[in-house]
Amino acid sequence: xxxxxxxxxxxxxxxxxxxxxxxxxxxxxxxxxxxxxxxxxxxxxxxxxxxxxxxxxxxxxxxxxxxxxxxxxxxxxxxxxxxxxxxxxxxxxxxxxxxxxxxxxxxxxxxxxxxxxxxxxxxxxxxxxxxxxxxxxxxxxxxxxxxxxxxxxxxxxxxxxxxxxxxxxxxxxxxxxxxxxxxxxxxxxxxxxxxxxxxxxxxxxxxxxxxxxxxxxxxxxxxxxxxxxxxxxxxxxxxxxxxxxxxxxxxxxxxxxxxxxxxxxxxxxxxxxxxxx
Numbered sequence: 001x002x003x004x005x006x007x008x009x010x011x012x013x014x015x016x017x018x019x020x021x022x023x024x025x026x027x028x029x030x031x032x033x034x035x036x037x038x039x040x041x042x043x044x045x046x047x048x049x050x051x052x053x054x055x056x057x058x059x060x061x062x063x064x065x066x067x068x069x070x071x072x073x074x075x076x077x078x079x080x081x082x083x084x085x086x087x088x089x090x091x092x093x094x095x096x097x098x099x100x101x102x103x104x105x106x107x108x109x110x111x112x113x114x115x116x117x118x119x120x121x122x123x124x125x126x127x128x129x130x131x132x133x134x135x136x137x138x139x140x141x142x143x144x145x146x147x148x149x150x151x152x153x154x155x156x157x158x159x160x161x162x163x164x165x166x167x168x169x170x171x172x173x174x175x176x177x178x179x180x181x182x183x184x185x186x187x188x189x190x191x192x193x194x195x196x197x198x199x200x201x202x203x204x205x206x207x208x209x210x211x212x213x214x215x216x217x218x219x220x221x222x223x224x225x226x227x228x229x230x231x232x233x234x235x236x237x238x239x240x241x242x243x244x245x246x247x248x249x250x251x252x253x254x255x256x257x258x259x260x261x262x263x264x265x266x267x268x269x270x271x272x273x274x275x276x277x
Contacts, residue, residue, distance in 0.1 A: 001025050002056045005111060009104050011068030012093040015085065018043065018077055019065035019101065021111055022052035027059055031116040031140075032105050033274065035064040036098060038123030038146075039154055040080075040173055040180060042072045046250035050259050051267055058271045060118075063105060067097050071180065080178055087168070087181040090189040091151055091197050094128045102138060116140050118274050123221060123246065127151055127199045130229070133210070134202035142210040143270045146218055146246050149199055149225040149232075151190060163187060175252060203232035210236040211273045213266055215244025239269055 004022050011017040020043065023030065033055055037043055043064040055062040066072050071086035072079065080086065105114040118141040121129025126147020133142045148154065155169070163169040163184055170179040190197050210233060214226035223240060230238045241248070241262055249260025259267065 002053055004052075007104070007110060008074060009100060011100050012096040013068070013088075015068035016074055017065050017068050017097060017100070018072075018074055019063060019104075020052070021061055021063045022049075022056045023061040024056050024059065027061075029112045029115065030059055030061045031118060031274070032061045032063050032114040033118045033120060034098075034101055034105065035062065036094075036119065036121040036125030036129050037064070037067070037070070038125050040071075040171065041122070041125070042066050042070055042077065044078060046247060046252045047254045047259055047263055048250075050254065050257070051263065054259060054264075054267045055271060058275075060271065060274060061114075063101070065097075065101050067094050069093055080173065080176065080180060083178070083181055087183050088185070089182065090186050091128065092189050092193060094124075095132060095196075098128055098132050099136070102132075102136060106138065118142070120145055120270060122146060124148055124151070124154060130199055130206065131196065131202045133208060134205040135196075139208060141208055141274055142206065143273060144210070144212050144229065145266065145270075146214055146221050146248070147199075147212070147225065147229065148221050149203075149228040151197060151199065153221060153225065160187060200228060200232040203229050203236075206233050206236070209273070209276075211239060211270065212236050213239045213241065213269060215241045215246070215248060215262065217243050218246045220246035237273070241265055 007019045052062040069085045069089035119129040120143045122145040126144040133139045167184045244262035248263040
């Protein structure tokens with residue numbers, strides 16, 4: 001039987017992070033796949049719960065979480081109701097958050113502790129996951145999903161000068177029409193940590209099995225990013241899914257109770273990759 005456990009742990013700056021673990025209760029000690037969502041995303045966006053069920057049905061525990069400063073709250077996990085927190089976010093904060101999740105997965109005692117941990121990172125979460133895999137030996141396999149190759153892929157280069165002058169930039173959420181603020185501290189974080197926060201530099205350092213998956217119809221992160229990652233780490237496997245967009249057909253809210261075809265293909269490839277000896 002597929003079950004779900006929910007948790008709320010402390011992330012960066014003491015902020016809570018909602019998490020849930022989906023698993024087959026006949027395999028309580030299966031490897032754990034940790035999923036890191038993207039920019040303007042959250043753990044229950046679109047078909048993420050259907051994805052979690054797919055992995056659990058195929059013998060893998062699936063742990064997804066909200067980054068501490070993603071703008072959602074424990075009271076409103078499906079809304080960007082805390083834009084002050086969103087504005088304070090940085091990439092270093094997200095790396096700290098992911099470390100806290102990995103620590104939780106390994107330590108228990110709220111659930112059987114992990115014996116093996118794998119990562120999936122989507123878009124911005126892909127960049128975070130690549131860096132964390134390069135620096136944390138506890139991660140045994142990595143799948144990047146429509147991943148960026150640079151954090152500066154998240155905005156036009158020409159907006160940075162004004163961002164530095166004004167101290168704040170605004171990112172439109174096309175789904176909600178919200179103007180989501182991000183302080184210049186995110187840019188300064190990149191300035192202060194040029195090596196640690198260079199995704200391609202870290203890609204070259206990834207030593208574990210890595211599957212790069214991207215759609216060739218992605219309008220948000222061009223498929224060229226996948227080829228950049230592959231060039232940086234030739235040992236990685238590259239899979240281009242024809243016709244797939246940035247979310248592999250997923251949408252928020254997800255009105256169908258079945259995986260979109262491109263997302264199902266992604267799930268099949270990722271499960272096969274993780275279960276390979």
